[in-house]
Every structure is written in C-alpha cells, then in structure tokens.
Amino acid sequence: MxxxxxxxxxxxxxxxxxxEFWQKGNYFHAEPDPKxxxxxxxxxxPNVTGQLHMGHALDNTLQDILIRWRRxxxxxxxxxxxxxxxxxxxxxxxxxxxxxxxxTKEQLGREGFLKRAWAWKxxxxxxxxxxxxxxxxxxxxxxxxxTMDEGCSKAVNEVFVRLYKxxxxxxxxxxxxxxPHCKTSIxxxxxxxxxxDGAFWHIKYPVVGSETGEYLEVATTRPETxxxxxxxxxxxxxxxxxKYIGKKVILPLCDxxxxxxxxxxxxxxFGTGVVKITPAHDPNDFEVGQRHNxxxxxxxxxxxxxxxxGGKYQGMDRYACRKALVADLxxxxxxxxxxxxxxxxxxxxxxxxxxxxxxxxQWFVKMEPLAKPAVQAVRDGRTKFxxxxxxxxxxxxxENVKDWCISRQLWxxxxxxxxxxxxxGEMVVSKDPVAVCPKCGGKMEQDSDTLDTWFSSALWPFSTxxxxxxxxxxxHFYPTDTLxxxxxxxxxxxxxxxxxxxxxxxxxxxxxVLIHGLVRDEQGRKMSKSLGNGIDPLKVIDEYGADAxxxxxxxxxxxxxxxxxSDAKVRSSRNFANKLWNASRFILMNLDDSDTDVSLPxxxxxxxxxxxxxxxxxxxxATENLEKFELGMAVQKIYxxxxxxxxxxxxxxxxxxxxxxxxxxxxxxxILVYVMSNTLKLLHPFMPFITEEIWQAxxxxxxSIMISRWPEFDPDLDFKEEARQFTKVMDAxxxxxxxxxxxxxxxxxKASLHIETSSPSVFENxxxxxERLASASNVEVGKEFHLPGAVQVITDxxxxxIPMEELIDKEKELARLxxxxxSCEKDIGFIxxxxxxxxFVAKAPVQLVETERGRLATAQERLAKIEExxxxxxx
RNA sequence: GGAGGCGUAGCUCAGCUGGUCAGAGCGCUUGCUUCACACGCAAGAGGUCCACGGUUCGAGCCCGUGCGUCUCCACCA
Numbered sequence: 001m002x003x004x005x006x007x008x009x010x011x012x013x014x015x016x017x018x019x020e021f022w023q024k025g026n027y028f029h030a031e032p033d034p035k036x037x038x039x040x041x042x043x044x045x046p047n048v049t050g051q052l053h054m055g056h057a058l059d060n061t062l063q064d065i066l067i068r069w070r071r072x073x074x075x076x077x078x079x080x081x082x083x084x085x086x087x088x089x090x091x092x093x094x095x096x097x098x099x100x101x102x103x104t105k106e107q108l109g110r111e112g113f114l115k116r117a118w119a120w121k122x123x124x125x126x127x128x129x130x131x132x133x134x135x136x137x138x139x140x141x142x143x144x145x146x147t148m149d150e151g152c153s154k155a156v157n158e159v160f161v162r163l164y165k166x167x168x169x170x171x172x173x174x175x176x177x178x179x180p181h182c183k184t185s186i187x188x189x190x191x192x193x194x195x196x197d198g199a200f201w202h203i204k205y206p207v208v209g210s211e212t213g214e215y216l217e218v219a220t221t222r223p224e225t226x227x228x229x230x231x232x233x234x235x236x237x238x239x240x241x242x243k244y245i246g247k248k249v250i251l252p253l254c255d256x257x258x259x260x261x262x263x264x265x266x267x268x269x270f271g272t273g274v275v276k277i278t279p280a281h282d283p284n285d286f287e288v289g290q291r292h293n294x295x296x297x298x299x300x301x302x303x304x305x306x307x308x309x310g311g312k313y314q315g316m317d318r319y320a321c322r323k324a325l326v327a328d329l330x331x332x333x334x335x336x337x338x339x340x341x342x343x344x345x346x347x348x349x350x351x352x353x354x355x356x357x358x359x360x361x362q363w364f365v366k367m368e369p370l371a372k373p374a375v376q377a378v379r380d381g382r383t384k385f386x387x388x389x390x391x392x393x394x395x396x397x398x399e400n401v402k403d404w405c406i407s408r409q410l411w412x413x414x415x416x417x418x419x420x421x422x423x424x425g426e427m428v429v430s431k432d433p434v435a436v437c438p439k440c441g442g443k444m445e446q447d448s449d450t451l452d453t454w455f456s457s458a459l460w461p462f463s464t465x466x467x468x469x470x471x472x473x474x475x476h477f478y479p480t481d482t483l484x485x486x487x488x489x490x491x492x493x494x495x496x497x498x499x500x501x502x503x504x505x506x507x508x509x510x511x512x513v514l515i516h517g518l519v520r521d522e523q524g525r526k527m528s529k530s531l532g533n534g535i536d537p538l539k540v541i542d543e544y545g546a547d548a549x550x551x552x553x554x555x556x557x558x559x560x561x562x563x564x565x566s567d568a569k570v571r572s573s574r575n576f577a578n579k580l581w582n583a584s585r586f587i588l589m590n591l592d593d594s595d596t597d598v599s600l601p602x603x604x605x606x607x608x609x610x611x612x613x614x615x616x617x618x619x620x621x622a623t624e625n626l627e628k629f630e631l632g633m634a635v636q637k638i639y640x641x642x643x644x645x646x647x648x649x650x651x652x653x654x655x656x657x658x659x660x661x662x663x664x665x666x667x668x669x670x671i672l673v674y675v676m677s678n679t680l681k682l683l684h685p686f687m688p689f690i691t692e693e694i695w696q697a698x699x700x701x702x703x704s705i706m707i708s709r710w711p712e713f714d715p716d717l718d719f720k721e722e723a724r725q726f727t728k729v730m731d732a733x734x735x736x737x738x739x740x741x742x743x744x745x746x747x748x749x750k751a752s753l754h755i756e757t758s759s760p761s762v763f764e765n766x767x768x769x770x771e772r773l774a775s776a777s778n779v780e781v782g783k784e785f786h787l788p789g790a791v792q793v794i795t796d797x798x799x800x801x802i803p804m805e806e807l808i809d810k811e812k813e814l815a816r817l818x819x820x821x822x823s824c825e826k827d828i829g830f831i832x833x834x835x836x837x838x839x840f841v842a843k844a845p846v847q848l849v850e851t852e853r854g855r856l857a858t859a860q861e862r863l864a865k866i867e868e869x870x871x872x873x874x875x
Numbered sequence: 876g877g878a879g880g881c882g883u884a885g886c887u888c889a890g891c892u893g894g895u896c897a898g899a900g901c902g903c904u905u906g907c908u909u910c911a912c913a914c915g916c917a918a919g920a921g922g923u924c925c926a927c928g929g930u931u932c933g934a935g936c937c938c939g940u941g942c943g944u945c946u947c948c949a950c951c952a
Binding site: 007008009193218219221265266267271272276277278282343346389390392397488491517522555556557560561562563564566569572573574576578581582585586587588590624630632633636639647648652734738740741742744745747834837838839840841842845848851852 | 899901911915918919931933949
C-alpha cells in the first residue's frame with residue numbers, strides 16, 4: 001500500500017489525466033430511468049464562439065458542486081451542457097472578420113454569409129467546451145446541444161407557430177430600439193441607459209397667422225428629430241397655452257405647418273411646458289401621435305444618417321445633422337437658448353452605440369397573458385429564487401413588462417417562420433417551409449428577419465430534452481431542479497424560460513433559481529474587455545490548479561452577492577490543497593500491506609471518539625448547508641475540519657501510536673483512513689481532482705470517488721460525552737503552550753507537568769499527548785499538589801503546575817494572575833447579570849438557562865483556582 | 876422617480892430560525908530546521924459589528940430614521 005507522493009502537490013500531473021479517467025468511466029452520463037430520482041441542471045449556454053471568463057468559472061463551479069454532490073447522493077444526475085448561437089455577438093464578430101478582408105454582408109449575400117458564420121462557429125465552437133472541461137465540469141457531454149441545432153430549431157418554429165396561432169405573437173408597426181451600428185432592432189431589455197452630458201435646446205416655433213409674432217418655445221435634447229415633428233403638445237390644463245390649442249405653428253427650417261394639440265402627456269412644470277411631437281422617433285411621442293392621428297415621418301436611415309425626409313440634411317450623420325441644424329436655427333433666429341443638461345441616453349448592450357428609437361414593422365410577443373402565470377408560479381413557490389430578494393426584482397419586471405420585440409434584422413439566427421406571397425402579399429406562418437401561396441399560387445418568400453437569441457434560449461430547459469417530441473428524457477428530467485445563473489440575466493433569460501416552460505410544458509422549468517453575483521477585480525471593478533482588467537481563469541488554473549480556483553470561487557461566496565477575485569485568495573486555496581496532499585502523504589507513509597479497507601477498528605480510544613464525533617457532525621452540517629444552497633458555508637466547514645481538526649490535532653495525536661506499532665497503531669491507521677477518505681468525499685464536489693487522486697491512493701471501495709456514496713450522519717459515531725471530556729485535555733495542552741510561549745520557553749526545553757483535577761482519568765489516559773504536544777518531560781495527575789514555586793496554568797477543568805522556578809518572576813506572575821482573575825470575574829458578572837434577570841429566567845428557553853448556570857459554575861471554579869494560586873504566591 | 880444590496884479586525888469577506896457570534900483568509904508580532912507539509916507548526920496583537928432611536932428577558936442579526944456606498948428598474952421632451 002505504501003505509496004510515494006511528491007512533497008508538493010502538482011495539479012498539472014493530475015487534472016487532465018483524472019478528467020480523462022472520468023470520461024472513460026462514463027460517469028457524467030445520465031439515462032432516463034423512471035426508477036431513480038432525477039436531479040437536473042441546465043447549463044446556461046455560453047456564447048458558442050466565446051471564451052471562458054471568471055463569470056463562467058463561478059457559474060460552472062457552483063453547478064458542478066451541486067451536480068457532483070447530488071450524483072454522490074445517488075440521484076440520477078444530469079447536467080446538460082450546450083452553447084448559444086448569440087446572434088448579435090456572433091454576427092458582428094463575423095462581420096468584423098470579413099471587414100478585414102474587405103468584404104461586406106451584402107456582397108456575400110445571405111447564403112454566403114451564413115456559410116461563413118457556420119465556419120466561424122465550427123472553428124471557435126469547441127473552445128469554450130474544452131475550457132469548461134479544464135474546470136472539471138462533469139457535464140453529460142454526450143448530450144451537448146446548440147441553440148441552432150436541428151432539434152432546438154424545430155422547437156423554435158413550433159413555439160413560434162403555437163404562439164402565433166394563439167394570438168400571442170403579432171406583427172406590428174411600433175417604436176423599437178434601433179442600433180445604428182448593429183443595424184437591427186433590439187428589445188427593451190437590451191438597452192442600457194447611462195447618464196450623459198447633453199444640452200437642452202430651446203427653439204422658437206412661430207404661431208401661424210399671428211400678427212404679433214407670437215411663438216411657442218419648445219425645449220429638446222435631440223434637435224435633429226425636429227425634422228420628423230408632426231405636432232407640438234401642451235397640457236390641456238395649462239392656462240398659458242389654452243389659446244393656441246388647435247392652431248398651427250411653423251416648423252422651423254422646414255416648410256411645414258404642424259398643429260398644436262393638447263395631451264396629458266405634456267407636463268406643465270417641465271421645461272417650457274411645450275413639447276414637440278416626433279411620432280417616428282420617440283416612444284411617448286408615438287403614442288401621442290396615435291391618439292391625435294398625427295402623421296409619422298421617419299427621418300433616419302438604418303445607419304442613423306438622415307434620409308430623404310430630411311431635406312437639405314439628407315445624408316448627414318445624426319450628430320453632424322444636429323450640429324448643422326442648430327447652427328441654422330441660430331442663424332435664422334429660431335434658437336432661443338441652450339442649457340447644459342444631464343440626461344439618460346440609451347445604448348446598445350452589445351456595441352454601446354447610442355440607440356435611436358424608430359418606428360418600424362417588427363414581430364412581438366404579447367407579454368401580459370404569458371407574464372401572469374409566470375408571476376403566479378413564483379408567488380406559489382413552484383419556483384423559488386435564492387436569495388429570495390430577487391423575486392421582487394422578477395415581479396417588478398414581469399408585472400410591468402411591455403411586449404417583447406423578437407425580430408432582429410440579422411442573418412445569424414433562427415429565421416422567422418413566416419412566408420409572404422410576392423404576388424398577393426398573403427402571409428402564412430408555418431413550421432415547415434411554404435413555397436406556394438395558398439391563396440393565389442404565387443411564389444412565397446420567407447421573412448428575412450431572424451429571432452432574438454433569447455427566444456431560443458427561453459426554450460432551453462425543454463428543447464434540449466427533445467421537445468416537441470415526447471421523449472423519455474423529457475418525461476424523466478423535466479421540470480429540472482436548479483438553475484444557476486447571475487442576476488444580470490434574470491430578465492433576459494430566467495423570466496423568459498419561466499413563462500415559456502409554463503406555456504409550452506404546463507410546468508415551471510425548474511424549482512430553484514440560485515442567483516450568484518459578479519466576480520469583480522481586486523479593486524472591486526467589473527471585469528471587462530474595455531478596462532482590460534479581466535482575469536483569465538485558464539491562466540489561474542495553469543498556475544494554481546482548477547481545484548484552487550474552484551475552492552476560491554466557492555468559499556466565502558454567498559448567493560446573490562458580488563465577490564472580488566484576488567490572487568492571494570487563490571494562493572491560500574492552493575495552500576489548502578497542498579496541506580491536504582501532505583496530510584494524505586503522512587497517512588499513506590504509515591500504512592502497510594495489511595491496510596486494505598475502509599473499516600473502523602473494534603475498540604476506539606477517546607481521541608478516536610473525539611475525531612469521529614467531529615467528523616460525524618461535519619457530515620451533518622455540511623449536508624444541511626448544501627441542502628440550503630449555502631455552498632460557501634459548507635466548504636468552509638470542511639476546510640476547517642481538515643486543517644484545524646484533522647491535521648492540527650488528530651494527526652498529531654496519532655503520531656505516538658503510529659510509532660508504537662501494534663494494535664493501537666493499526667487502529668489509528670484505520671481511523672485515519674476512514675476519516676480521511678470520507679472527508680475527501682465531502683470535499684469532492686468542491687475540489688474534484690485532488691480528492692480523486694488521493695482517494696485512489698488510499699484504501700477504497702469502488703472505481704471512483706465521484707460515484708461513491710455521499711456520507712451520512714451515523715448515530716453510532718456520536719460520542720458527545722467522550723468528546724467533551726477530551727476537550728479538557730486539549731484545553732490543557734493549549735493553555736500550557738500558551739504559558740510557555742509567553743515565557744519564551746523553546747519547545748526543546750521539556751518540563752514536567754503536575755495536573756490537579758477533579759476528573760483525573762481522562763488526563764491519565766492522555767499522558768502521551770501531553771508529553772508530545774505540551775512539551776512535557778513527564779506528567780503526574782492527581783487531586784492535589786503543593787508546588788508553591790511552580791508556574792501555574794489554570795483551565796476550566798484543571799490546574800497545572802510547571803516546576804520552572806528559575807523562570808518565574810513573582811511580580812509578573814502575580815500581575816498575570818490578577819489579570820486573569822479580573823477577566824474571570826467579569827465573565828461571572830456578565831453571566832450573573834443574565835441569571836439575576838427574572839425576565840431571562842422566565843422567558844428564555846430552559847436549556848439556555850441551564851447552559852448559563854453551567855457556565856457560571858465553571859467560571860466560579862476557575863476563579864477559586866486562580867485565587868488559590870494568588871494566595872499561594874503571596875505567602 | 877421607484878426598488879434593492881452593502882457598511883463587521885489593517886485588507887477581502889463569512890456570520891443560518893434573535894441566545895458561546897465577536898469569526899475566517901491574507902497581512903502583522905513573537906517563537907520553532909517538532910521524523911506530512913515553511914504552500915508549514917505554535918503562541919499572540921487587532922473590532923463602539925456605520926450612527927441614532929425602537930421592539931425584546933436578550934440585537935451585527937428584527938423595525939424605523941439618517942449618513943456613506945454600489946446596483947437594478949423607469950426614462951420628463
């Protein structure tokens with residue numbers, strides 16, 4: 001059994017090999033099995049051409065922890081992986097690459113472009129997947145899916161047609177957010193607002209037919225939209241402007257007269273109380289325009305240059321036009337004043353170009369009927385958010401959501417399954433291609449737009465399981481259990497999956513949504529490409545190992561909260577891996593050929609009972625933490641157990657036994673193997689590689705730790721009383737060490753200990769520990785000692801004399817004892833105060849009152865001992 | 876305008892249902908070539924748990940107000 005391990009753990013020699021071993025064992029794969037309980041996680045599909053960043057690393061670490069843990073608990077655990085086609089992002093990358101070759105989309109045509117896009121996908125599509133494997137992700141790769149693969153595309157068409165037939169998808173002319181750079185519409189959720197410095201231009205609109213030269217003063221932040229004005233509005237209750245309602249004003253610089261209308265939308269106390277109405281380029285103006293039947297004049301081209309409706313400004317970029325137009329207004333005396341003004345400007349979440357609201361014909365999903373049941377599902381608790389506060393955010397959005405613009409003027413994506421007759425204009429919405437017009441027999445052409453990327457990802461939880469077919473997978477694994485994702489895509493994705501699941505499957509897509517925060521840089525900034533402050537997880541893995549990175553991301557990370565990444569944290573995780581490695585090395589070095597299994601010895605010593613009790617408690621608590629999604633807390637406890645309990649104490653305690661050999665050594669080895677290999681199981685979901693490596697080296701049953709059974713609390717290993725007794729010895733050891741350190745006695749200088757205690761047997765049993773761990777040359781245990789000149793160490797259960805007269809400074813010793821006395825008295829006062837409070841005794845739980853009484857007694861005993869010592873010294 | 880998070884040791888953060896909750900890691904100080912580990916061992920210093928009120932026998936924890944800070948939603952031209 002003896003196995004030589006390197007002194008320092010080297011993840012590089014372990015990780016790839018271990019991952020291959022798992023894959024060969026087919027441990028990641030799950031098959032539907034009605035006899036077993038499923039546990040399913042759908043991976044949020046990363047962008048197919050993307051690269052792994054810290055956000056993915058965190059997201060996937062959490063998922064892998066959950067799936068590995070449940071798998072070990074014998075669930076039929078499926079972690080479904082896949083990638084997203086990411087329409088805008090991918091398309092713009094391909095376009096960019098083409099631009100470098102001097103090519104445009106238009107030159108290539110739709111087919112040629114798509115060919116390139118697929119080639120791009122093939123080239124970069126595997127990258128993110130192999131990066132996820134480096135993390136140790138135990139996904140079922142056999143089931144890997146892509147949002148644009150055949151099955152997912154089929155699901156998309158199916159859903160589109162169903163929703164259309166129910167009247168939940170419609171086509172209409174609405175104001176949408178237009179990105180002049182991506183040249184497509186984007187949904188409301190895809191617009192990011194940012195406060196920017198702008199200006200308020202006050203413009204004079206002369207009243208038609210006024211002989212006195214009357215005018216209305218309008219303030220605007222976007223003067224160039226004046227070209228599309230078709231009216232100006234005042235509030236119906238605004239006395240200042242009553243007389244102008246119904247009249248017309250001259251639109252400056254344009255030969256156009258536009259009406260003055262009244263509308264509640266116009267607020268009296270904002271700006272001048274007069275607002276220009278540009279129905280084609282402002283969502284509110286659009287509605288006002290609808291109410292008053294104002295014409296809609298679109299003045300922009302797709303790239304936000306001015307179109308033919310802009311007269312002399314045609315062809316200018318919107319900002320060039322703004323400049324020119326303002327100059328003209330000023331020259332012609334229309335410009336009354338310019339005020340600096342801060343306002344929010346919307347921009348495209350992908351390219352950050354300022355969006356231009358624009359009227360156009362787009363496809364929409366009618367949200368209200370879908371949102372209602374989706375809200376209800378969360379209210380009923382059929383889906384829970386962790387932490388709960390994100391439910392509020394979800395409700396707030398769902399309850400105020402506007403219709404979802406799903407058409408995109410892009411080529412990379414699912415083409416909208418609507419077909420139009422070139423001859424008669426008939427439209428058919430159909431899952432399958434329609435070539436001939438059912439009405440006139442003319443040639444049909446498919447809608448040129450594609451769908452919003454999120455339309456297909458909204459179906460991810462069931463489209464990946466084979467829907468719309470009724471597959472065994474779908475029946476077994478849906479609804480899934482846990483969705484793990486960041487709060488940044490609750491609206492984009494989570495909300496849409498929930499209403500899609502309810503609508504198509506009649507059930508929620510998952511029971512729990514575990515929300516995590518962002519991984520920020522050391523200074524707390526968002527990691528971003530533009531800042532260049534992103535940390536590459538692969539580099540971290542290369543330097544410290546995947547386990548170290550995973551441990552870092554899992555530790556101290558509480559749901560929903562952002563965390564900061566720092567190298568120092570990863571280093572300390574790496575150190576932990578090394579600590580574990582060396583503890584295992586120690587155990588392995590001591591094993592012999594007879595140590596072949598993981599069983600417990602027949603007789604247990606007190607320290608065995610102590611460690612088993614601690615271990616058993618750990619099993620219970622860590623499991624409970626995991627059940628409550630307190631992953632960080634669970635791993636913290638496992639970490640503390642391994643380092644502080646197992647390494648710092650138990651291993652040290654076994655050393656004398658191991659050296660002694662014989663039965664007692666054998667028993668110690670059995671306990672070490674038992675505790676270590678089972679603790680490795682607890683740690684495995686967090687640090688899969690190193691735990692597998694060590695587990696394999698130790699005596700073990702089964703092929704792999706990842707398919708071993710998750711430990712359970714064992715009432716037979718609960719030795720509370722013995723454990724409590726044993727801590728008396730530990731306290732004594734700590735107290736002696738403390739005194740020796742204070743007096744600067746080097747460990748090499750041994751001294752005898754005389755232990756005065758009312759519970760001598762436990763100390764008598766533990767003499768070797770005191771010798772080894774408290775630098776004792778010999779130990780005597782008794783009821784009473786008279787060693788007035790000795791150093792005295794007082795614990796709750798013992799008074800220990802260390803005869804080191806030469807080291808004693810009587811004054812100092814007295815001062816120290818008096819300090820201890822004072823602190824002890826303070827404790828007693830504190831507890832007394834509680835117990836003297838009738839309210840406390842009457843209302844606090846009985847058990848707590850008892851505990852306090854016990855504490856008081858202990859403290860009083862301790863005080864007595866201190867006082868004795870003082871008295872002895874003063875003699 | 877609305878909603879929410881955060882404020883705990885020098886730094887980064889944990890603290891579950893209010894009662895051994897004053898914690899961890901890093902950093903710092905002092906010892907230690909202890910036969911697994913210096914990526915280590917041992918001992919320590921360091922906190923008005925943002926402030927003020929309230930509830931309670933009892934408050935980092937619950938409620939209110941304020942301050943600081945961050946974020947999301949809305950988008951009044």
